[in-house]
Amino acid sequence: MAKRTEKPKTQMGVVTWYDAHADSTGSWTTLQDIDPDPYLVTTVGVILPDFTKQGHVSVAQSIGQGSIDGIIHIPEKMVSEITILGTLDIDELL
Secondary structure (H helix, E strand, O other), X not given: OOOOOOOOOEEEEEEEEEEOOOOOOOOOOOHHHXXXXXXXXXXXXXXXXXXXXXXXXXXXOEEOXXXXXXXXXXXXXXXXXXXEEEEEOHHHHO
């Protein structure tokens, strides 16, 4: 990957995405009883720069002194919507 020279934009946002899930019956079930609806998850946090993990939207829960925590990598094709709440200067936070 080429080295970036521009300052990455880091944003606070809400990511709505489709997650894989098990059927909630907890035991054997018939095909007619399977829930046909998708499972949508809402994640709120710091959306990391797009080069963090290729093909994913990476979201951190927390930014501390020199590090980040609670990172989730969501495959781009599973993302339904991203709402940006604001822009952060990550250099000032780390």
